[in-house]
Amino acid sequence: MTTSATARRLRGFTGAGYDKGRGLLTQALWFAVLNLFFVKWWFPPRLRPAVLRAFGARVGDRVLIRHRVRVQWPWKLTIGDDVWVGEDAWLITLEPITIGHDVCVSQGAVLCTGSHQRRSPTFEFDNGPIRLEPGAWVAARAMVLRGVTVGAGAVVGAGAVAHRDVPAGAVHTTGGAR
DSSP: OOOOOOOGGGGGGOOTTTSSSHHHHHHHHHHIIIIIIITTTTTGGGGGHHHHHHHHHEEEESEEEEOOEEESGGGGGGEEESSOOOTTTTESSOOEEEETTTEEOTTTOOOEEBOOOTTTOOOOBOOOOOEETTTOEEOTTTTEEETTTEETEEEETTEEEEEEEETOOOOETTTOOO
């Protein structure tokens, strides 16, 4: 089997098609709040949803967000009621992330809406939204990649990578779907 290698010319990267959704001042303010307060162990968990709302996120009731949770752009985040987000989770919202009600995103999990076109010499973006439907569970250190929907009641097991949709009720582990 032959493969053709793409010669990378990253200097030509344009970032075409990616819109951060807010101006530089809002971005800078969010990064200051995120790093000086939001992620800290001493910052009260009951205030984290309010802070996200202040930056444009839509956050439901009874949402628990533990410390060291990072959110790239809160204005691209929607969280339903009764959601738990564990320590060290990272929500990379280059595109929207929608989290339904009664969802658990466990410790160290990553929801990453960004990627790159591997065949593009300038490595242009290939981003897509993520949707976690009601009752889904993304277990510890699992990763959900761009464009993926995790169906209602589905599980992405500890350490697994969901690179395509996980059907409702399915369990996706490091060995694949079960």
